[in-house]
Amino acid sequence: MSAEFKIALAGNPNAGKTTLFNAITGARQHVGNYPGVTVEKKEGIYECDGKRLKIVDLPGTYSLAAYSVEEIVARNFLLQERPRVVINIVDAANLERNLYLSTQLFEIGVPVIIALNMMDVAKERGIAIDCRKLSDLLSLPVVPIVARKGEGVDELMRQTAQLAAQEREWRPANISYGEDMDEILLTMEEKIKAASFLTDLYHPRWTALKLLEADSQLREAGIRANKKLYEELAGKVKKISRHTMRTLETTPEAIIADYRYGYIKSILMQGVISHQYDINRLYTSDKIDKILTQRFIGPLIMIGVLFGLYQFTFGLSALPMAWVTDFFDLMARGVNHLMADGPLKSLLISGIIAGVGGVLSFVPLIMLMFMGLAFLEDSGYLARVAFMLDRIFRIFGLHGNSVMAYIVSGGIAGGCAVPGVMATRTLRSPRERMATLLTAPFMNCGAKLPILALLIGTFFAKYQAGFMLFLTLLAWVTALLTAKFLRLTILKGESTPFIMEMPPYRFPTFKGLMIHTWEKTWHYIQKAGTVILGISILMWVIMSYPALPAHQRQALNQERQEIINSTSAGSTHRQEMLSGIDRKEAELKLKNSVAGYLGRGLEHVSWLAGFNWRTNIALIGGVAAKEVIVSTLATAYSMGDKVGSDKGSLAQTLTRSPGWTPVVSLSLIVFVMFYSPCFITVVCISKEAG
Amino acid sequence: MSKVLMRQMAKNQSGTITAVKVGGELGRRIREMGIVPGTIITIQGRAPLNDPVALRVMGGTLTLRNNEADHIEIEVED
Numbered sequence: 220m221s222a223e224f225k226i227a228l229a230g231n232p233n234a235g236k237t238t239l240f241n242a243i244t245g246a247r248q249h250v251g252n253y254p255g256v257t258v259e260k261k262e263g264i265y266e267c268d269g270k271r272l273k274i275v276d277l278p279g280t281y282s283l284a285a286y287s288v289e290e291i292v293a294r295n296f297l298l299q300e301r302p303r304v305v306i307n308i309v310d311a312a313n314l315e316r317n318l319y320l321s322t323q324l325f326e327i328g329v330p331v332i333i334a335l336n337m338m339d340v341a342k343e344r345g346i347a348i349d350c351r352k353l354s355d356l357l358s359l360p361v362v363p364i365v366a367r368k369g370e371g372v373d374e375l376m377r378q379t380a381q382l383a384a385q386e387r388e389w390r391p392a393n394i395s396y397g398e399d400m401d402e403i404l405l406t407m408e409e410k411i412k413a414a415s416f417l418t419d420l421y422h423p424r425w426t427a428l429k430l431l432e433a434d435s436q437l438r439e440a441g442i443r444a445n446k447k448l449y450e451e452l453a454g455k456v457k458k459i460s461r462h463t464m465r466t467l468e469t470t471p472e473a474i475i476a477d478y479r480y481g482y483i484k485s486i487l488m489q490g491v492i493s494h495q496y497d498i499n500r501l502y503t504s505d506k507i508d509k510i511l512t513q514r515f516i517g518p519l520i521m522i523g524v525l526f527g528l529y530q531f532t533f534g535l536s537a538l539p540m541a542w543v544t545d546f547f548d549l550m551a552r553g554v555n556h557l558m559a560d561g562p563l564k565s566l567l568i569s570g571i572i573a574g575v576g577g578v579l580s581f582v583p584l585i586m587l588m589f590m591g592l593a594f595l596e597d598s599g600y601l602a603r604v605a606f607m608l609d610r611i612f613r614i615f616g617l618h619g620n621s622v623m624a625y626i627v628s629g630g631i632a633g634g635c636a637v638p639g640v641m642a643t644r645t646l647r648s649p650r651e652r653m654a655t656l657l658t659a660p661f662m663n664c665g666a667k668l669p670i671l672a673l674l675i676g677t678f679f680a681k682y683q684a685g686f687m688l689f690l691t692l693l694a695w696v697t698a699l700l701t702a703k704f705l706r707l708t709i710l711k712g713e714s715t716p717f718i719m720e721m722p723p724y725r726f727p728t729f730k731g732l733m734i735h736t737w738e739k740t741w742h743y744i745q746k747a748g749t750v751i752l753g754i755s756i757l758m759w760v761i762m763s764y765p766a767l768p769a770h771q772r773q774a775l776n777q778e779r780q781e782i783i784n785s786t787s788a789g790s791t792h793r794q795e796m797l798s799g800i801d802r803k804e805a806e807l808k809l810k811n812s813v814a815g816y817l818g819r820g821l822e823h824v825s826w827l828a829g830f831n832w833r834t835n836i837a838l839i840g841g842v843a844a845k846e847v848i849v850s851t852l853a854t855a856y857s858m859g860d861k862v863g864s865d866k867g868s869l870a871q872t873l874t875r876s877p878g879w880t881p882v883v884s885l886s887l888i889v890f891v892m893f894y895s896p897c898f899i900t901v902v903c904i905s906k907e908a909g
Numbered sequence: 910m911s912k913v914l915m916r917q918m919a920k921n922q923s924g925t926i927t928a929v930k931v932g933g934e935l936g937r938r939i940r941e942m943g944i945v946p947g948t949i950i951t952i953q954g955r956a957p958l959n960d961p962v963a964l965r966v967m968g969g970t971l972t973l974r975n976n977e978a979d980h981i982e983i984e985v986e987d
């Protein structure tokens with residue numbers, strides 16, 4: 220058994236952390252959650268020279284302050300799990316800013332190795348970095364890499380393994396924060412050491428520094444551990460704060476931040492970095508921005524891009540969707556042919572094949588939608604959308620970053636409210652977050668798409684893309700107005716800072732796109748295979764039982780006999796009459812079942828919206844998961860129109876059914892969009908909202 | 910040389926940050942992105958509705974709202 224070492228991967232958002240993590244661990248990853256919070260935790264294994272490295276991907280952050288959930292998670296992992304080494308991925312084209320996080324790692328004292336990523340971009344921009352010098356000045360290994368091409372990754376891992384094998388004590392870096400601060404830090408450190416205050420968890424110098432920075436987490440821990448000493452130290456901090464406010468009009472926290480940057484500058488200025496061009500020269504990316512975020516053209520292009528996404532998704536998915544439908548049709552007919560009539564056959568055809576087939580037939584569409592979305596996100600365009608729309612979002616009491624949650628939830632139709640609800644974690648104000656959280660499920664998620672696409676395709680076939688755009692706008696307007704309402708009533712309060720980085724435009728890699736698309740699509744398929752299958756079967760049961768009473772069955776059989784007696788064998792007339800009876804029987808059966816009772820009970824109210832009892836049954840199922848709406852409708856109608864007896868999709872069945880008009884379908888569309896989030900979303904919302 | 914607030918700067922105008930007069934979370938967020946005294950910034954542009962503003966800092970682009978830019982004091986060439 221070889222030694223196993225825990226390694227953490229830390230870095231700023233957009234530094235290429237995901238790309239590096241995938242390059243290191245390949246397919247050997249495991250995705251879970253950090254305990255207690257819903258921040259995604261990715262782990263992977265790397266083996267090298269007989270050592271096993273367990274790599275843990277920390278959430279991307281700019282700092283290790285205790286403000287956002289991500290920062291707290293990253294920090295707690297480092298301090299509590301104490302990894303052997305931290306691989307700090309740093310964007311070489313953005314070195315100065317990226318080193319701010321590194322500085323805070325040095326302050327903790329954990330052994331760090333710097334992975335200097337995006338060397339290709341830096342080179343293109345005329346930035347030369349002397350890695351040897353940087354490594355000497357920081358006294359730690361620095362390995363240049365290009366994560367996207369995998370260059371330097373082996374060397375990085377070799378050096379990481381080497382570093383991990385050394386048993387090293389954690390030593391906080393001795394950074395100067397100016398005379399005043401250094402002095403008080405030293406006194407506090409002495410006191411902390413003498414009283415063994417929190418020393419089982421943190422290095423005394425780090426504790427002192429965090430107290431000086433008025434860190435909320437440390438305050439709580441401090442009060443719990445030793446209230447008296449905490450208060451003494453806090454008194455000192457208060458005194459120096461008053462002093463700095465008077466003399467410099469600033470707080471210790473601000474001074475420390477300034478000095479961190481001062482420290483970084485002092486290192487870079489010793490010949491580590493040299494610029495061939497003016498550092499604020501505009502790059503290609505900025506030139507593109509001149510057009511894409513231009514006052515008038517920008518918003519127009521934005522609408523065009525979103526519309527283009529629909530055209531792309533709906534245009535390309537039509538054919539593969541038809542293939543999938545045909546495939547399940549064939550399967551149903553095969554089963555119909557091979558098996559004798561009975562409950563098992565009915566379960567297979569109406570419950571399982573129709574249910575799961577209905578969901579899977581939308582896989583091509585959902586896949587293309589995710590692909591388009593991943594393209595927009597990876598290319599950096601989504602950040603521009605947030606930038607352009609922030610002013611509008613603020614009117615509704617939201618934040619530019621709410622755009623992400625909305626879009627992921629289905630603001631560009633086809634997302635999913637579950638990751639959307641999770642995406643609200645980037646919002647730091649609890650109020651804006653709650654408002655976004657509660658309204659994001661109004662968006663047209665991928666699970667609503669099947670039913671929307673079905674109805675649009677059936678009743679508004681000529682205007683598919685335009686109609687979809689209209690529905691999307693409707694979802695946005697509703698969500699925004701609801702959010703405003705919430706922010707004016709139960710969620711009153713200030714707005715959060717918008718300060719945000721705009722990543723340069725990058726051409727997404729094929730591999731990156733595929734990974735994103737596949738992850739999300741697989742999620743959808745899994746849902747189809749488990750939850751939806753279960754619900755499909757449950758729905759079949761409540762739609763099949765109790766069976767028709769004997770006297771009704773006899774009456775139907777009698778009618779059949781009469782038809783046979785009064786018509787000639789093999790005539791189409793007889794065929795039609797008989798299948799008419801079959802339909803009647805199926806309908807009676809359904810009406811008589813548990814679901815039928817429920818559905819008919821609701822008809823008293825739902826006729827106002829034009830929904831018949833079959834629709835009601837489907838909507839009941841939809842509370843559990845929206846995907847089920849289509850499959851339940853399919854089940855309901857295939858029972859009323861036995862599979863195999865007549866070739867035809869659900870769409871054709873609907874057009875032929877009396878009572879289905881464009882108006883009714885529109886009313887159903889609106890109802891499905893807003894009536895209730897699915898079961899899983901409800902669980903997520905309550906988890907996120909705490 | 911004169912001191913102005915960031916909101917008052919024109920597109921493409923450059924200057925050196927002299928003070929960031931805000932504490933708490935906003936102050937911390939601003940500072941951790943490299944907006945600290947001594948840093949040179951250039952206004953790169955504004956969103957279609959004039960707010961937020963995009964600026965160049967240390968070779969990268971940041972965005973912030975006008976009311977946040979109001980806390981940042983800049984020394985500009987006249």
Ligand SMILES: Nc1nc2c(ncn2[C@@H]2O[C@H](COP(=O)(O)OP(=O)(O)O)[C@@H](O)[C@H]2O)c(=O)[nH]1
Pocket residue numbers: 230231232233234235236237238239279336337338339340364365366367368597598725726727728731
């Ligand atoms: N040119 C270049 N692009 C890179 C490199 N590493 C990552 N990228 C790209 O940078 C973008 C952000 O990377 P990602 O791994 O998602 O960043 P994260 O936010 O840190 O996880 C993606 O479009 C990557 O393809 C690199 O070394 N060179």
